[in-house]
Amino acid sequence: MGIPHPPGTLLYVALGRGWIVASGWLLGAARAMNVLSAVATAAAGALTTWMIAREARSTRGAGGAWGAVASGLVAGWMCSAWANATESEVYAVALLHVVAMLACALRAADAGDDERWLALTAYLMALAPALHLSALVGAPAAIAVAARRADGRWSGHRLLMLGGTLVAAAGIGRMSTALVVVGALLIVIGTTRAPQPVRASLTLLPLVALATSALLIMLVRARHDPLLNQGDPSTWSALADVVARRQYPVGGLWPRRAPVWLQLANIVQYADWQVAMGWGRGIFTTVPRVLAAVLYLVLGTLGWRAMRHDAPRLARLLVVLAVCGSLGVAVYLNLQPGNSIGWGLLPEGTPHEARERDYFFVLAFWAWGCFAGWGALALARRVRRPPLALVAALVPLAGNWFVVDRSSEPAASAPRRFAHALLADAPPNAVLFTSGDNDSYPLWYLQQVEGMRPDVQVVALPLLPAQWYTQEVTDRAKLPPLQVMQVPGARWQHEEIAAAVARAARDVGRPVAASPAITARERVLLGSQWTLGQALFVAGRPPTGLEEAPVVSPAAAEAMGRRLVQGSPPRLLPDDVTAPMLRLLECPRLGGPWDAARGSRDSLEVKCNFR
Numbered sequence: 001m002g003i004p005h006p007p008g009t010l011l012y013v014a015l016g017r018g019w020i021v022a023s024g025w026l027l028g029a030a031r032a033m034n035v036l037s038a039v040a041t042a043a044a045g046a047l048t049t050w051m052i053a054r055e056a057r058s059t060r061g062a063g064g065a066w067g068a069v070a071s072g073l074v075a076g077w078m079c080s081a082w083a084n085a086t087e088s089e090v091y092a093v094a095l096l097h098v099v100a101m102l103a104c105a106l107r108a109a110d111a112g113d114d115e116r117w118l119a120l121t122a123y124l125m126a127l128a129p130a131l132h133l134s135a136l137v138g139a140p141a142a143i144a145v146a147a148r149r150a151d152g153r154w155s156g157h158r159l160l161m162l163g164g165t166l167v168a169a170a171g172i173g174r175m176s177t178a179l180v181v182v183g184a185l186l187i188v189i190g191t192t193r194a195p196q197p198v199r200a201s202l203t204l205l206p207l208v209a210l211a212t213s214a215l216l217i218m219l220v221r222a223r224h225d226p227l228l229n230q231g232d233p234s235t236w237s238a239l240a241d242v243v244a245r246r247q248y249p250v251g252g253l254w255p256r257r258a259p260v261w262l263q264l265a266n267i268v269q270y271a272d273w274q275v276a277m278g279w280g281r282g283i284f285t286t287v288p289r290v291l292a293a294v295l296y297l298v299l300g301t302l303g304w305r306a307m308r309h310d311a312p313r314l315a316r317l318l319v320v321l322a323v324c325g326s327l328g329v330a331v332y333l334n335l336q337p338g339n340s341i342g343w344g345l346l347p348e349g350t351p352h353e354a355r356e357r358d359y360f361f362v363l364a365f366w367a368w369g370c371f372a373g374w375g376a377l378a379l380a381r382r383v384r385r386p387p388l389a390l391v392a393a394l395v396p397l398a399g400n401w402f403v404v405d406r407s408s409e410p411a412a413s414a415p416r417r418f419a420h421a422l423l424a425d426a427p428p429n430a431v432l433f434t435s436g437d438n439d440s441y442p443l444w445y446l447q448q449v450e451g452m453r454p455d456v457q458v459v460a461l462p463l464l465p466a467q468w469y470t471q472e473v474t475d476r477a478k479l480p481p482l483q484v485m486q487v488p489g490a491r492w493q494h495e496e497i498a499a500a501v502a503r504a505a506r507d508v509g510r511p512v513a514a515s516p517a518i519t520a521r522e523r524v525l526l527g528s529q530w531t532l533g534q535a536l537f538v539a540g541r542p543p544t545g546l547e548e549a550p551v552v553s554p555a556a557a558e559a560m561g562r563r564l565v566q567g568s569p570p571r572l573l574p575d576d577v578t579a580p581m582l583r584l585l586e587c588p589r590l591g592g593p594w595d596a597a598r599g600s601r602d603s604l605e606v607k608c609n610f611r
Contacts, residue, residue, distance in 0.1 A: 002228025063386020071373030126211035160190030276399025303375030325364030552591025
């Protein structure tokens with residue numbers, strides 16, 4: 001029940017905790033959370049299949065059920081959706097949330113004056129900030145269906161009620177009082193125009209308030225100070241900061257943080273990955289992968305045209321979902337250039353996203369998969385063999401299987417193996433500096449879940465500028481008040497704070513250690529006379545300001561020479577860090593006999609941040 005980085009994803013954490021209690025005894029905590037993502041994505045695919053089959057029931061004799069199954073499979077096997085299904089992250093559960101909201105909207109459209117399904121749709125919209133704000137990307141599609149009558153006319157009060165809920169939920173997610181007030185006014189106006197205004201107001205307003213109140217879980221939980229308590233939302237103001245992500249710079253709609261053409265090109269790049277990512281060379285595309293993407297673009301177009309006839313309401317829903325999930329997301333988020341695009345085209349030093357953001361566009365790819373599956377049915381009907389529509393699922397199945405597979409070695413155990421090596425190599429009571437998420441979260445997992453080396457204080461360098469984190473490190477490591485001062489060679493505030501933490505640690509007799517992912521320049525600020533052990537660097541003395549070559553522990557070098565170093569896997573997914581993180585465990589080879597060319601040694605020294 002920890003609180004991860006803003007916005008906290010508290011419903012995901014609470015659901016995950018319940019899931020671990022129910023199944024962790026059988027699967028283990030880490031595997032249980034992976035299974036939760038897989039189950040959520042599978043449930044989203046099943047619910048999508050049900051919606052399509054239900055909407056296209058008039059075409060059942062023409063193979064509507066086959067088309068629905070094909071659509072659900074193709075959508076679920078799109079690369080970004082499938083990758084989300086195999087990791088412990090919020091996005092698979094958020095996908096299920098959106099699909100459930102759309103299913104409720106379709107039921108609301110059929111319910112006539114009975115607006116219980118409408119109230120449930122609004123409740124799920126209002127619940128989005130407590131799960132993840134990306135779930136609101138599906139809200140316009142839900143409104144486009146639920147606010148239309150059977151005769152095609154718009155229902156004014158439904159449009160106001162659901163539109164107001166969307167505005168209010170967005171206001172909660174951004175902690176904007178103006179948006180919350182506008183949204184609440186729209187809801188009130190809408191309920192007064194409902195067929196049963198008193199019942200509508202007594203139903204909708206309390207449901208929206210109840211959904212919003214879920215955010216209070218973080219306020220209560222943070223006051224118990226769990227090990228993972230990022231943002232420390234133990235006060236009302238801190239809670240608002242966490243929910244609104246004020247720790248991070250959030251770009252407005254203007255000015256654009258990347259050229260518009262490049263932001264659109266980023267969507268095209270991510271679309272190229274969806275159908276057959278494994279047929280390319282990582283981020284670099286190939287002719288087979290492009291042909292697969294173009295083929296499914298054609299299938300999607302055929303499916304959209306066929307669905308307009310077979311299930312026009314569903315076609316409208318999916319079009320709105322696709323537009324909001326692609327162009328809408330690109331316009332609203334105003335992202336920097338993607339992690340792997342624009343290099344050489346933009347001025348040197350242009351900031352890029354820290355990682356690929358294809359998962360932000362997953363709802364558009366989900367809609368595309370639905371259309372492609374229905375397009376396969378349209379082709380299969382021409383030969384009067386509707387079951388052939390299922391063939392459309394074979395290409396993404398074959399093209400993405402080995403890319404998204406995290407169940408085989410070394411990927412399956414890489415995070416635990418890396419974290420175990422670092423913690424096992426740390427001196428007693430060490431203060432261990434890490435470079436970011438990849439060498440921090442796995443360590444926190446082992447400490448919190450498996451109880452390994454709780455004496456080691458992990459300090460994530462990028463979090464140090466946040467006052468709450470500096471205070472957290474000081475309190476938990478039982479350090480004296482920090483004396484932050486200018487440090488020669490420091491370029492950023494977090495480096496000066498890190499130097500102060502290292503000084504305070506030495507003052508109380510705690511060793512200073514550094515992950516091999518920490519750069520040599522940063523190590524100079526933390527200490528001197530560094531020794532590289534079996535997995536990490538340990539400082540022998542306070543910093544001198546001079547860069548010195550570390551010493552490789554003879555015992556570590558000998559142990560590395562005795563054991564077989566497992567080969568690293570190819571880097572298939574753009575964000576797969578298995579290979580570079582496992583290479584860091586080979587660093588002690590620098591102290592052993594070297595038979596390879598000097599260039600190889602230089603390469604290892606660079607990868608290990610040895611110099």
